[in-house]
Amino acid sequence: MRAVDAVIECLKAEGVEVVFGLPGGANLPQYDAFYDAGIRHVLVRHEAGGGHAAAGYAKATGKVGVCFATSGPGATNVVTPIADAMMDSVPTVFITGQVRTDLLGTDGFQEVDVVGVTMPIVKHSFMIQHPLEIPRAIHEAFHLARTGRPGPVIVDIPTDLARADIPYEPVTDVHLPGYQPTHDGNTKQIRQAAKALASARRPVLYVGGGAINAGASDEVRELARLDNFPVTCTLMGLGAFPAPDPQWLGMLGMHGTRTANYAMDEADLIVAIGARFDDRITGKLSEFAPRAKFVHIDIDPAEISKNIPAHIPIVGDAKNIVAKLVKEYRALEGVDHARLEAWWERIRGWQEKHPLRYEDSEGTEIKPQYLVEALYEATGGDAIVTTDIGQHQMWCAQYFHFDRPRRWLQSGGLGTMGFGLPAAMGAKVGMPDETVICLAGDGSVQMNMQELATCAQDGIDIKIFISNNGYLGMVRQWQELFWEKRYSQVDMGQFPDFVKLADAYGATGFRFENKTTLVEDIKQAIATPGPVMVDVRVTREENVYPMIAPGAAARDMVG
Amino acid sequence: MGDPGTKQDLLSLEDLEAAGALRTGRKHVLSILVENKPGVLTRIAGLFARRGFNIETLTVGPTDDDQISRVTLTVDGALHPIDQVTKQLHKLINVLKIRDLEPEGTVARELALFKVAAEGPARAEVMQVCDIFRGKVVDVTRRSLIVEVTGTTDKVEAFERMVRPFGLIEMMRTGEIAISRGRTET
Incomplete structure (x- = not known):
């Protein structure tokens, strides 16, 4: 069979339900194979949209997202989604066409060394040099993408090799001698961690996106319940622990709650579960959690002691390890269950004194924070939500209370503007029965707007709400706070007319400007069949607070 | 957004040098077994470059197994960054084994x-x-x-x-x- 047909067989064997992609010269043979492959293909309008859609699909479903692109510009267009998937450990496979082998290295038409370009931002890549390598490479790519610390894998296939006739036999094993992720976690270390938790007087569970990747939410909740341990999540971890919960401190980090950040600052033991002490969490590293000892649970050994030296490192799968930790903790004798009372008293003091708050408008003006609260009310919290990057994203993290994992789909590490719309598209394809909302900024939504055409054509029913302040809002906020209000190149005016644009794309457009009817208006927009894009006019100059200023310590939060 | 700092506190050259000075320490010889596949050396060299490590010397040669090559490289670094760099090297799929060779042995x-x-x-x-x-x-x-x-x-x-x-x-x-x-x- 042709190698390209073997690729299809491999995809089927891997359980692939849908592929996002765009054909071009170098992957024409592959698209010929798609013609009657019996796998759903979503024709995106730009390869970046395809890559982010694959990531959105993967984040919502936990399955591997797949994106196809042609050589040269097709391949360079997926560079951003690949970097994004790398930073957030998203299981994705990118299969790119390449110029035929006799043109390689000659600057042929649409030739780019995509394996070279993406080397620093992939988990692994395969440059196919012989057609017989193709089936194994595809299977190994899926294995690498979904196991261990998940991530993006590229398979680059020259177009002449793709047309070759090869005998295809299903590959049932993978041969990767240099790849043996640790799964189980060291039992002695886990026991030590249980003891440390049992003697801690001011513990905090600090939960990141790794807990969601590992499917460890139930175990995390069980651990927290053992002794009323306070829990905070990173931006990526939201949903790993139910937000409306008495043990919930709120998100931590730059725009986290004061309670969460103060608790980290005063903690004597921090148990990090699938979190990586990113600079948005720690603030000034040398003053981060100065009194704490650290238990660090992570599947990637390189994360342990990268930024913060761990006292008790535990390498392995979070679900597995936290379950064992619960068991070890239960087996301990003589644990003083009343020891956290003083700690909770302190925490409640912060919660009462520093709740998340904003000054709501008097009249009909819509504050951007209120937009998030209205979305939460209109959906009853029952929605998958993607966002772009900036102020609206932080407000959504603060005011939309996620009670389950895989409902909050983010570009956390890379902070990619233009992520939200295609990610919502991918999520809806993966979870067709869920309400999928993209809360976007008026700046960022324009970066992958073209996928609205894809949604309209394929009937991908996403609801886009643009928090429209006519600014690149977060940059404007930083210019206001740190650059003496010199607003340089952040005013975007009221362009384009998003309602007309929605109409032009074959979607339904609305414009909401009145706070008093907003919840009902949102309900109506969500009930409208097909893709909907809503231009919500919000207060122009509003800032995200509280905030740890860049380079400052958590205890010095402002606002 | 990256940290732009503020208008007031520009980074001085001294600060930058002090930050760089944290990385000096004794010389380490890393002996790395890798799969003999195209691009492996690029992956290793690229990893060093983007993590800010300077390779002092680098040799690559065959081993007794033609599927496997050995990379020997020397790095100047304090213990902590070396630990990080070997962990990062281990993440490369084509890297099979790394030894940080003790000078006496x-x-x-x-x-x-x-x-x-x-x-x-x-x-x-x-x-x-x-x-x-x-x-x-x-x-x-x-x-x-x-x-x-x-x-x-x-x-x-x-x-x-x-x-x-x-x-x-x-x-x-x-x-x-x-x-x-x-x-x-x-």
């Missing part, structure tokens, strides 16, 4: 070629130095000698210091290869 050698100006009476003196270092004269012209020296980095550097006053025209060094002492495999 290791035999390390490099090869160097020196082209030295040697005319008249200087020629005899250079050859004398060469004898002391057990070097070998591998080429001779009326005005110059090429000397081959093998040994530890210290020895090669000592030889360089000795012949430099005569006029060192050119020098080439391979960088170290290293093997662990005793019966066990490196």
